[in-house]
Amino acid sequence: MNVAEIxxxxxxxxxxxxxxxxxxxxxxxxxxxxxxxxxxxxEDGTYRPIGVLTDRDLVVSVLARGTNPNTLRIEDVMTxxxxxxxxxxxxxxxxxxxxxxxxxxxxVVGDHGELFGVVSLDDVVDALSMxxxxxxxxxxxxxxIEHVLRP
Numbered sequence: 001m002n003v004a005e006i007x008x009x010x011x012x013x014x015x016x017x018x019x020x021x022x023x024x025x026x027x028x029x030x031x032x033x034x035x036x037x038x039x040x041x042x043e044d045g046t047y048r049p050i051g052v053l054t055d056r057d058l059v060v061s062v063l064a065r066g067t068n069p070n071t072l073r074i075e076d077v078m079t080x081x082x083x084x085x086x087x088x089x090x091x092x093x094x095x096x097x098x099x100x101x102x103x104x105x106x107x108v109v110g111d112h113g114e115l116f117g118v119v120s121l122d123d124v125v126d127a128l129s130m131x132x133x134x135x136x137x138x139x140x141x142x143x144x145i146e147h148v149l150r151p
Contacts, residue, residue: 003094004087006127007108007117013038016051016075020062023053023074034105037078038115046114049107051078084109087116091127094119 012030014023016037023035037051053074061077062069084107085094094106098121108117 001091001127002087003085003089003091003108003119004116006091006123007087007119008123009117011036011115011118013047013115014053014074015039016073016078018074020058020069020072020074020077024058024069027055027058034118035074036082036107036115036118037074041112041114044112044114046110046112048113049082049084049109049115051075051080052082052105052107053078082107084113085119086111091119091124095121095124 012026012032012034013036014026016039027033027035033055035053036049037053038047039050040046041048051074057077057079058069061067062072083097083101083103085097087108087110097106098104104122105118105120107115108119110116
């Protein structure tokens with residue numbers, strides 16, 4: 001299974017020059033803890049991920065240090081040059097990257113680096129649980145069929 005099959009396409013994005021308070025409000029309104037910071041790609045009108053901002057970034061880098069969030073822009077706090085995974089890569093590869101850098105989510109990009117979606121460990125677990133359900137169903141079907149054919 002590849003990342004494109006399981007990633008979320010309904011993304012919440014922000015621009016680097018926006019106020020940090022706007023990002024926090026957006027997280028609250030959209031019930032998300034992860035924003036992808038984007039810049040437009042002038043040649044094709046798509047967006048490229050240039051950073052990510054998490055609710056943890058807000059807490060650890062701003063609130064815990066006593067910094068006034070109203071004086072900061074997203075670019076002041078975001079993680080720049082995020083590790084991304086291509087839509088055509090396997091979910092196993094995405095999990096390897098998440099484990100390597102210690103994150104739960106990765107931006108997903110298309111062939112030309114354009115933003116495609118976001119994949120999370122939750123997405124992977126959901127997909128694996130569905131596959132396990134299918135496997136269990138196959139075992140139950142096999143047992144039921146054998147019981148009918150060989151009483």
